[in-house]
Amino acid sequence: MVIAKLKSTHPILQSMKRANNLLPLIVEPENLRLALWKAQKGKKWSNAVRQYYDAGWQSGLLVLRKEIASGEVSVGDYYFFTIFDPKEREICAPAFREQILHHALMNVCHEYFERKQIFDSYASRKGKGTYKALERAKYYTDKYTWYLKLDVKKFFANIQHEILEQQLSCLFKEDVLLGIFRQIIDSYEDTVARGVPIGNLSSQYFANHYLSAFDHWVKEELRYKAYIRYMDDMIFWANTKTALQDALKGIQTQMEQLSLILKPAQLNQCRFGLPVLGYRVYPDQQVRLGKRAKRRFIKQTEDLDQAYVTGLLSEDSYQRRLQSLTAFTTHAQACAFRQRVLTASGHFDRF
16 A cells, blocks of 8 residues: 555556656655564564664664665675475575665556566566465366476576666666666676576566566467466476477577576376476365375474474464465365375364
């Protein structure tokens, strides 16, 4: 509501031209306070958040406002850690003050990134997400007999800075704003001039935007209707194997232009099941849990049970986390599996 109110009085025409004059919106005190609220959401009692408030949050926002206005922001203060669920990945989390910066930028820039997304792009977008992508995959799997599933080898690590910065300059016009984006992009490298950190809010927008031109090529040049993308996971459907094989040649060329390498393609008939986002989708609206998702659910319920038994979790926290954990399984025909796992570990009596 705050951003909507600010924009209602701002002289920016709603067009497909490059967005301009966004900086005054970004540095508005209301926008910075909104960014602070979003950045602290879910971690209000963390050390980083407490330290920021103890140092004086109002003076902190004032410093940030001056940095943004000048175009010289303080970025690159990252905390690295590794997660192993669903696979091993290194997470690069920015300092709390940088998280506020990212939210301040994206509060205003969100709609301009959003305009470039096609309908069937589902990652990191309001009103989309895993379950919307699953529903769309079920729809297309019912209509077609073959699928082609593709994903990019180390996608975030291989995003080329120069290409991304060129793409952003086609979307935004302000030199100061583009300079801030460049500072954020250049503050991290996986290899020379490549990579955006997993863990940055801006990285989600940058990565999604990096493939948006490819999405439009699929829809407007390749003229493919049955296609969805969830970040770098891409799925195509057709009624013949040949149609998908022919499409793959052009797809690989487009990926090369983005300096990306595809993993080996998965090309198969829908009746054998389409692996998508932890599920396996079959014709006639059948959805089962994938093998990895089953193993992950078992492990997570065991860990949750242990935390509850040892007193690390209260009854309320336990119930909330268990409900969140089981929600994923309710989107598949997995009632018997879920009940078996919960009963065996002692969860079922308390759920």
